[in-house]
Amino acid sequence: MRDTSLYYEVRGSGPVLLVVPGGAGHPMGFDAMTDRLTDRFTVVTYDPLGLAHGRLGEPVEEQRVRSWSDGARRVLTELLPDGESAYVLGTSSGAIAALDLLTSHPENLRHVIAHEPPVVEVLPDAARQRRMFTEVYETYRAAGLQAAGTRLLAGLADRTPDADQDSAEADHESKAAAPQPPSPTDELTTPMALFLTRVLRRFTAYAPDLDALKPLAPRLTLAAGVDSRGQLLHRTAALTAELSGADFVEFPGGHIGVAEHPAEFAERVAQVLLAA
Structure with missing residues (x-):
């Protein structure tokens, strides 16, 4: 019997x-890629919060990596x-859950691809990156989604904006996009x-268990995406591979290559998995 708490x-x-x-x-945006894999795989798309299954708008608590990886384990147990x-x-965040799933429940896993996991704890400048993500959160609370998105994109590109310019841009975006903090409903x-x-x-803040x-x-x-070279999440993927001894490969596009180049991305997935 299907577990109704899993989506x-x-x-x-x-x-x-x-x-x-x-x-x-x-x-969102995954169907064009997964459609191209269904002739070779039974594709199971996990939706940890059920947002695509009617739960968007319901209260959501702070999420934990282990909750996502345990949910993924339970899905596999069912299927x-x-x-x-x-x-x-x-x-991305799903790649972090995949890494945790591999270390906590490797018994039923044939091969795992972790695409651009933001595991900044492996980096020598981890403290700086944690501060950047905190700034993204605080920008959202103060100025809304557009301003936070701008700050996040700058952070992922590994740019440190000039403080005055950053402040001016944030003020402009705050006035244009969200003069008040976002409402709970919007959130x-x-x-x-x-x-x-x-x-x-x-x-x-998750640190992968390298041992x-x-x-x-x-x-x-x-x-990591070929278009992400020189950026933060290309670094996290490449260094995690080096520290763990795993393979590192480049995929088409950037961080959202799955949506930017779905056909090429799917072929790369199949190539890596079937070779493994």
Whole structure:
């Protein structure tokens, strides 16, 4: 019997491929990519908060990485026949959950792709990056989604804006986009706002268990977009691969390559997994 507290969709045939989206787990923009994999995989798209399953607008508590990875484990327990194992693709915050799933429950996992996980704790400048994510959260609270998005994009590009220019831009965007802090209703009905307020800070504080990952390295590929070279999440992916001994590969596009280049992204996923 299906666990009604879990939200996921199943399509296709072949070995199970569990997809864990980023952001607040809302699988917006993933269909064009997953459609191209259903002839080779049973694609299971996990929706941790049920945002695509009628729960958008309901109260959401602060999210924890282990809750997402445990939910992913329970989905696989429901779907996998005895003795079978699954592939996993996680992107962004979903990639963090995928790393945690691999270290906490590796027994039923065939291979994991973690695409641009924001695991800044592996970096030598981790403290600076934590401050940046805190600034993104505080910008959202003070000035709204557009201003916070601008600050986040600058942070992911690994730019440190000039303080005066940053302040002026924030003031302009605050007046133009959100002169008042966003309302609770706005916050609960916008997946990006849920990500900024319920997911971002706790997930980016996650430190992957590198000692646990090392013996699992043959079953792990870290990935980053070719357009992300020189940026923060290309660094986190490449360094996590180096520290764990896992493979590192580049994918088409940037951080949202899954939506920018769905056909090419899908082919790269299939190439990595089937070779593994």
